[in-house]
Amino acid sequence: MKLSRRSFFKTVGKSAGYIALVASLPQIAWAKWNEKAFTAKTLDAAIKAKFGDLSIVDSGDVKLSAPAIAENGAMVQISVSSKLPDVKSISLFVKDNPAPLVTSMNLGPSALAQIKTRIRMGKTSEVTAIVEAGGKLHRASQQVKVTIGGCGG
Amino acid sequence: MNMSRREFSRLMAMAGAAGIMPSYAHSNQSLDKMYDLPSWGDVRLLHMTDCHAQLNPIYFREPNVNLGFYGSKGKAPHLVGKALLKEFEIKDKSLTAHALTYLDFENAAQLYGKVGGFAHLKTLVDKLRNNYGPSKTLLLDGGDTWQGSGTSYWTRGKDMVEACNILGVDIMTGHWEFTYQDSEVLENVELFKGEFLAQNIRVSDDALFDDAPAYDEDTGHAFKPYTIKILNGHRIAVIGQAFPYTPIANPKRFVPDWSFGIRDGEMQELVNEIRETEKPAAVVVLSHNGMDVDLKMASVVSGIDAILGGHTHDGVPKAIEVKNEQGMTLVTNAGSNGKFLGVLDFKFASGKIAGYQYKLLPIFSNMLKADPKMQKYIDAVRKPFLEKLQEPLGIAGSLLYRRGNFNGTFDQVICDALREVKGAQVSLSPGFRWGTSVLAGDTITMENVLDQTCITYPETYAREMKGSEIKLILEDVADNLFNKDPYYQQGGDMVRVGGLDYALNPKGQAGKRVTDMALDDGTKIVANKSYKASRLGHSWK
Numbered sequence: 001m002k003l004s005r006r007s008f009f010k011t012v013g014k015s016a017g018y019i020a021l022v023a024s025l026p027q028i029a030w031a032k033w034n035e036k037a038f039t040a041k042t043l044d045a046a047i048k049a050k051f052g053d054l055s056i057v058d059s060g061d062v063k064l065s066a067p068a069i070a071e072n073g074a075m076v077q078i079s080v081s082s083k084l085p086d087v088k089s090i091s092l093f094v095k096d097n098p099a100p101l102v103t104s105m106n107l108g109p110s111a112l113a114q115i116k117t118r119i120r121m122g123k124t125s126e127v128t129a130i131v132e133a134g135g136k137l138h139r140a141s142q143q144v145k146v147t148i149g150g151c152g153g
Numbered sequence: 154m155n156m157s158r159r160e161f162s163r164l165m166a167m168a169g170a171a172g173i174m175p176s177y178a179h180s181n182q183s184l185d186k187m188y189d190l191p192s193w194g195d196v197r198l199l200h201m202t203d204c205h206a207q208l209n210p211i212y213f214r215e216p217n218v219n220l221g222f223y224g225s226k227g228k229a230p231h232l233v234g235k236a237l238l239k240e241f242e243i244k245d246k247s248l249t250a251h252a253l254t255y256l257d258f259e260n261a262a263q264l265y266g267k268v269g270g271f272a273h274l275k276t277l278v279d280k281l282r283n284n285y286g287p288s289k290t291l292l293l294d295g296g297d298t299w300q301g302s303g304t305s306y307w308t309r310g311k312d313m314v315e316a317c318n319i320l321g322v323d324i325m326t327g328h329w330e331f332t333y334q335d336s337e338v339l340e341n342v343e344l345f346k347g348e349f350l351a352q353n354i355r356v357s358d359d360a361l362f363d364d365a366p367a368y369d370e371d372t373g374h375a376f377k378p379y380t381i382k383i384l385n386g387h388r389i390a391v392i393g394q395a396f397p398y399t400p401i402a403n404p405k406r407f408v409p410d411w412s413f414g415i416r417d418g419e420m421q422e423l424v425n426e427i428r429e430t431e432k433p434a435a436v437v438v439l440s441h442n443g444m445d446v447d448l449k450m451a452s453v454v455s456g457i458d459a460i461l462g463g464h465t466h467d468g469v470p471k472a473i474e475v476k477n478e479q480g481m482t483l484v485t486n487a488g489s490n491g492k493f494l495g496v497l498d499f500k501f502a503s504g505k506i507a508g509y510q511y512k513l514l515p516i517f518s519n520m521l522k523a524d525p526k527m528q529k530y531i532d533a534v535r536k537p538f539l540e541k542l543q544e545p546l547g548i549a550g551s552l553l554y555r556r557g558n559f560n561g562t563f564d565q566v567i568c569d570a571l572r573e574v575k576g577a578q579v580s581l582s583p584g585f586r587w588g589t590s591v592l593a594g595d596t597i598t599m600e601n602v603l604d605q606t607c608i609t610y611p612e613t614y615a616r617e618m619k620g621s622e623i624k625l626i627l628e629d630v631a632d633n634l635f636n637k638d639p640y641y642q643q644g645g646d647m648v649r650v651g652g653l654d655y656a657l658n659p660k661g662q663a664g665k666r667v668t669d670m671a672l673d674d675g676t677k678i679v680a681n682k683s684y685k686a687s688r689l690g691h692s693w694k
Binding site for chain 1 (some may be wrong): 398401405412413414415418539589629632636638640641643663
C-alpha cells in the first residue's frame with residue numbers, strides 16, 4: 001500500500017506513539033539555552049556568543065534555500081542542507097532583526113543535515129546559515145526582501 | 154471604425170497612389186504577405202501571452218519610457234521608439250514600427266486600425282497551423298488571459314477559458330488567473346481543454362495537512378510541472394513557470410494555500426531530470442517571469458532550449474540568445490493585449506536542435522478575417538453585458554494610454570478621479586502594464602474604463618497617511634522596478650500618483666531613491682505630517 005505523506009502524518013499524529021516519541025527524545029535536544037547569543041543585538045556579537053572564536057568560511061557546501069522576496073515577512077520559509085561530514089549544528093541569523101540569531105539546531109551523530117523552518121523578519125535583510133562541522137563554521141548568505149507589494153504588473 | 158480586409162487594402166492602395174500617406178505607402182505591398190510564413194524546420198511553437206482578456210480588437214500604445222540599468226542598459230527589452238527600431242533594423246514609419254513602438258502612434262493607429270481580437274487571432278493561428286501541419290505545431294499561452302476586461306470579471310474568467318478552447322490553446326501557465334479564488338482557478342483549469350502547467354507553485358505544508366488539493370502531494374506541486382508533446386516524431390518537453398511573485402504583487406488572500414517563487418534551483422533539477430528520463434529533443438519553458446528575470450534565469454539554469462516569456466509586456470521582435478554553462482538558451486517576449494503572436498520554428502538533427510527561426514507577428518485586425526465561429530462565440534458571451542459595456546462616459550480629449558515607467562494619461566484620469574471623488578490631497582494607483590488605449594476624439598465607454606480597472610480587488614480607499622508612509626510606498630515600488638538584481642524585480646511600473654510630485658534616482662540605494670516630495674501646489678511633504686490619501690486596489694497597511 002502506498003501511504004501518502006499526509007495520511008502518514010495524520011496517522012502518526014493521532015497515535016499515542018507520537019506522544020511517547022516526544023517524551024523519549026534524547027537529553028541533547030534540551031541543550032542549555034544560550035541567552036547571550038539569542039539576545040545579542042548584532043550579527044557579529046551573536047555569532048561570537050554562539051561559537052566563540054571558531055573560524056568561518058563561506059562555503060558552497062552549505063545549501064541555503066530562501067525566497068528572494070518573502071510572500072509574508074512574518075513567516076519566511078528557509079531550508080538549509082549540507083553534505084559536509086560530522087555536522088554538529090545548523091544556525092540561522094537575520095542580520096537586521098532586533099536579535100539576529102533566530103534558531104540553532106543541534107544534530108545527533110546519525111541525523112541528516114537537512115532542516116526546514118519558518119522565521120520572522122521585520123524588514124529586508126541578509127539571512128545567514130552557519131553549519132558547524134569538523135570544528136569549523138561554514139557559511140551561506142542570501143538577501144531576503146520584505147516588501148509591502150501591490151504593484152500588480 | 155469597422156472595415157473589411159478588402160476595403161482596407163483598397164484604401165491603403167488609394168492613399169499610396171494619391172500620395173496622401175507617402176511615408177507609409179511602401180509597406181502596403183507586403184501587407185498581404187506578412188502572414189505567409191514559409192514552412193521551415195520540423196516543429197512550430199506558436200506563443201501568445203498577456204492578452205488580458207481582450208476578446209475584441211483594441212488599440213494599444215507601446216511605452217515611450219522603459220528604463221534599464223547595469224547589465225540591462227541599452228538592451229532589449231529596455232529599448233523604446235527609435236532606439237528599438239535601430240537595434241532590430243526596422244524601418245521607421247513601417248507597419249512593424251507602428252506595432253512595436255509609440256512613434257506617431259495616433260496617426261498610424263488611425264491608418265492601420267485596431268490590433269488583436271480572438272476571432273482574428275484564430276484565423277492566423279489556424280493558417281499557421283494548417284500550412285505547417287497541425288500535428289507539428291503547439292499553441293502556448295503564457296497567461297494573464299482570464300483577467301483584464303469587464304466580461305472576464307463578470308464571468309470569473311470563464312469567457313476566456315472557452316475562447317482559449319475554441320482557439321486551440323494546448324498549454325498555459327498563469328499570473329492574474331490567481332486573483333480569482335483558488336477554488337475558481339481549479340474549476341477553470343478543469344474546464345480548460347489544454348494543460349495548465351506550473352513548476353513553481355507549491356501547496357504549503359499546512360494546507361497539505363488540511364487536505365488541500367495538490368497535483369502531487371509528495372512533491373507539493375499544486376499543478377502539473379511539465380508535459381511531453383510528440384510533434385512530428387520529436388519529443389518536446391514544456392515546463393510551466395507561473396509569475397513568481399503573485400502573492401506579493403497581488404493579494405495573497407485568494408490563494409492562501411499556494412506558495413510561488415522563482416525556484417531556479419528546482420527548475421535546474423527538473424530540467425536535468427527531464428533530460429535524463431524523457432530524452433526530449435527540446436526543452437521549452439513557458440514563462441510568466443518577466444523578461445529581465447527570464448534573461449537572468451537563462452544564464453543561471455542550463456539545459457533549456459527556449460524560454461517563451463511574458464509578464465513585462467515587451468514586444469521583442471527577435472529571440473535573445475543567452476549563454477550559460479552548458480550552451481545557449483533563447484529568450485523571447487511576445488507583448489500584450491493580443492497584439493502579437495510569436496512563432497518559433499525548430500529544426501532537429503540527430504535528436505538535437507540544429508537551428509531555429511523566430512518571428513513576432515503583429516495582429517492587425519483589418520488584415521485578418523474574423524473567424525466566424527469565434528466571432529459568434531464572442532458576440533454571444535458579450536451579449537448579456539453589452540449595454541453596460543457600451544455606456545458612453547465621455548470623449549477623449551487626448552490619447553488615453555497606460556504604458557510608461559512613471560505615468561500614463563489613462564492613469565492620470567484615474568488618479569484625478571481618486572482625488573476628486575474621495576476629496577484627497579494625494580492619490581495612488583498601481584502601475585499596471587495592461588489596459589487598452591483610447592484615441593483622441595473617440596468616445597470613452599464603460600468598457601474602456603473596465604479595461605483599466607477590472608480587478609477582483611477593485612475597492613478604493615481614503616485615509617490620513619503620514620508623509621513617511623507615502624514615501625515608503627514609493628520607495629518600495631521603486632525597488633521592485635529598479636533593483637540591480639532582476640530576481641528582485643516584480644515587473645509592473647512605478648505606482649501612479651495624483652496631486653504629488655517627486656524626484657527619483659533609479660540607481661539610488663533602496664529606500665533612498667525618492668526625494669523632493671511635494672504637493673501639486675509646491676508645498677513640501679513632511680515625514681511626520683498627515684495627508685489625506687486615496688488609493689485603488691491594494692490596501693497598503
